[in-house]
Amino acid sequence: MNLFKPVPDATTLPSLPGDEDGPVFAEPWEAHAFALAVELSEFGLFTWSEWTAALGAELTQASRRGEPDDGSQYYHHWLAALETLVTAKGAIDHSRLLARKEEWVQAYHRTPHGRPVTLCAAPSEAAG
Numbered sequence: 818m819n820l821f822k823p824v825p826d827a828t829t830l831p832s833l834p835g836d837e838d839g840p841v842f843a844e845p846w847e848a849h850a851f852a853l854a855v856e857l858s859e860f861g862l863f864t865w866s867e868w869t870a871a872l873g874a875e876l877t878q879a880s881r882r883g884e885p886d887d888g889s890q891y892y893h894h895w896l897a898a899l900e901t902l903v904t905a906k907g908a909i910d911h912s913r914l915l916a917r918k919e920e921w922v923q924a925y926h927r928t929p930h931g932r933p934v935t936l937c938a939a940p941s942e943a944a945g
Contacts, residue, residue: 847892854899862906871898 842848858865875898884890904911920936928934 842892844892847895850892850896850899854895857899857903857908862908863902868898868902871902874898875901 842851854868857863858868863871872895875894879890879894880886900914903909904914909917921934924934924936
């Protein structure tokens, strides 16, 4: 079952991992990143052409860096392109984006295995 709306024009997406039912995701975050790009395009933050150009540029840069083109890093490139585009469009300040990413890193470090990761303060931070 495909839970996602059709991609605006999947043929324009270079190397999109998928099967006959649509995109394929190895991890839940990949599906979230995918859906976010589609939704932001539908919202009008950027056109689908701008999106495919940003993703294509990121994949080209990865190739120039000598990264393997085996699909294992596809959604890392997808996320990098999305971050570049939303900062370029002014949806978020680059320094705020970096700060938010660091907040998530810290949240993962303080969260016990098997527990949901949240951005709320750790118990010792909330008490103090």
